[in-house]
Amino acid sequence: MATIGKFTRFANAASRFTGSPLSFMLAIAVVVAWVVSGPIFKFSNTWQLVINTGTTIITFLMVFLIQNSQNRDSKALQIKLDELIRATKGAHNELLDLEELEEGDLQAMKDRYEVLAQRARDCKHEDDAGTGSPDVAV
Known part of the structure; x- marks a missing residue:
């Protein structure tokens, strides 16, 4: 198995932590502390700027962590789907790596496949279970 890079390890750990109940509770605690400190700082512009800046920075960084996590999940899912297509007798292997096609080809x-779906609906009266597999010429 390939060695996991430092960023990937960090992103995995950060994703697990930020998605945890503890992380959510810490975020609530920060907001409550900020609200409670409002009267102390007389609800000044600096007081407002602290929460605005903090949340903006955290949101900006989280976008990259979330995108990294989604990219990994999407790649893993595509590989699993490709394997199912490859291993299924009668499946069209040309569907492997379908996500790499140009928009026109897609x-x-x-x-x-819309034609295939229509043919399946047309066959349904012959096969009440709707499990028939009409083929589409490749």
């Missing part, structure tokens, strides 16, 4: 593939 639309053509979608059109073919």
Whole structure:
């Protein structure tokens, strides 16, 4: 197994932590502390700037962590789907790496599968379970 990079380890740990109940409770505690400190700082512009700046910075950084996590999940899911296609007898192996196709090619593939769906609906009266597999010419 390949060595996991430092950023990936950090992103995984940060994603797990920021998605935890403890992290949520800490965020609530920070907001409550900020609200409670309002009268102490006479609700000044600096008092408001502290929470605005803090939340902006955290949101900015979280966007990258969330995107990294989604990219990894999406890649893993695509690999799993590719394996299911590859291992399924009768499946069209041309669907492997479908996500890499150009938009026009994807639309053509979608059109073919819409025809397949219509044929399946048309066959349903013959096969009440709706489990028939009409083929679409490749």
